[in-house]
Amino acid sequence: MMNYRRYVSRNILIGVVLLVLLFITMVYALSHGGYDLSFGEVLSALFGRSGRKTHVLIWNIRFPRVLAGIFTGASLAVSGAVVQGALRNPLASPFTMGVSHGAMFGASLAIILGAGYSESTGRIVLSNPYVIILFAFAGAMIPSIVIFILGKTKKAAPETVILMGIAMSSLFTAATTLVQYFADELQLATMVYWSFGDLGRATWKGNVLLLTVSIAIFVYFFLKAWDINAMVAGDEVAKSSGVRVEKIRLVMVLLSSLMTAVGVALVGVIGFVGLVSPHMIRIFIGEDYRFLVPFSALLGGLILLLADTFARLLFSPMVLPVGVVTSFLGAPLFIYLLVRSDRMK
Numbered sequence: 001m002m003n004y005r006r007y008v009s010r011n012i013l014i015g016v017v018l019l020v021l022l023f024i025t026m027v028y029a030l031s032h033g034g035y036d037l038s039f040g041e042v043l044s045a046l047f048g049r050s051g052r053k054t055h056v057l058i059w060n061i062r063f064p065r066v067l068a069g070i071f072t073g074a075s076l077a078v079s080g081a082v083v084q085g086a087l088r089n090p091l092a093s094p095f096t097m098g099v100s101h102g103a104m105f106g107a108s109l110a111i112i113l114g115a116g117y118s119e120s121t122g123r124i125v126l127s128n129p130y131v132i133i134l135f136a137f138a139g140a141m142i143p144s145i146v147i148f149i150l151g152k153t154k155k156a157a158p159e160t161v162i163l164m165g166i167a168m169s170s171l172f173t174a175a176t177t178l179v180q181y182f183a184d185e186l187q188l189a190t191m192v193y194w195s196f197g198d199l200g201r202a203t204w205k206g207n208v209l210l211l212t213v214s215i216a217i218f219v220y221f222f223l224k225a226w227d228i229n230a231m232v233a234g235d236e237v238a239k240s241s242g243v244r245v246e247k248i249r250l251v252m253v254l255l256s257s258l259m260t261a262v263g264v265a266l267v268g269v270i271g272f273v274g275l276v277s278p279h280m281i282r283i284f285i286g287e288d289y290r291f292l293v294p295f296s297a298l299l300g301g302l303i304l305l306l307a308d309t310f311a312r313l314l315f316s317p318m319v320l321p322v323g324v325v326t327s328f329l330g331a332p333l334f335i336y337l338l339v340r341s342d343r344m345k
Helices: 004-029 040-045 054-085 099-111 129-153 157-179 186-196 203-222 224-233 237-238 245-267 273-285 289-314 322-344
Strands: 115-122 125-126
Touching: 004 040, 004 054, 004 186, 004 273, 004 289, 040 054, 054 203, 054 224, 054 245, 054 273, 054 289, 099 129, 099 157, 099 186, 099 245, 115 245, 129 157, 129 245, 157 186, 203 224, 203 245, 203 289, 224 237, 224 245, 224 289, 237 245, 289 322
Parallel strands: none
Antiparallel strands: 115 125
């Protein structure tokens, strides 16, 4: 009992540390950019006591971007953690399974059909995200269902599932390229713009939509944490505990795809956050999904916000797409995690 209490207390401390780091990073991101602000100026703007210029900078530009980074990073990380547990595959994530690429194909198809986008003052803006999200979700579901069915019928090993994901990613990348070939200039510019993965397109409307979807799905995942723990131990163990394994696994894959689809539709494809974040948390807390789900959300939001802040400040005033940064940083970091996990065996 004492060891369990110590385990819970240590995990709570980890959660508090993540919250503090996330808050510090959020304040830093709000105060730094092409025009730096002090901490006091940021607080004044947040409470409506600043000048008009500072108020517009914080509320119309930086704050929506910061929230998009936190919400998108959290949703991708939770999706990755849940899919890894549900499929019992440590390499599974929305990016490696082709879900992100399928969602991007769906969004591109919606764009070429003329849904949801318009050009305003030389910028491409999201006028109606719901049709885009519907198409993105449909595209995300295809690789999810294919991999789920093949994994179930063929009893595929974890490595085989990832190879299926790579095949799905290649297929949907080719399909997206084909759609781009037949697009006009504005449609092509929009598709390429979304493919980068950029938080600069974030809006309050999109953030509210992403937050609403993510919170509802997050609550479901958290309530099913014990079921995921049982599934990680094996299907036979889970079934003996009363878990309806096939149904729960399918629902979790579908909901993870929905969260990924919403994120891709709003900010584009962002790789490795959903793959790396759960593994980093496992180093400290293990496989207990009661803590892994919320802590993955915190770390995913922190990682994506840090990456976006780095992308904004590295070549300021030029801003790099955050998807480029996460891909450059995520690949070597994941290799390091694999090497470390092998040494710990």
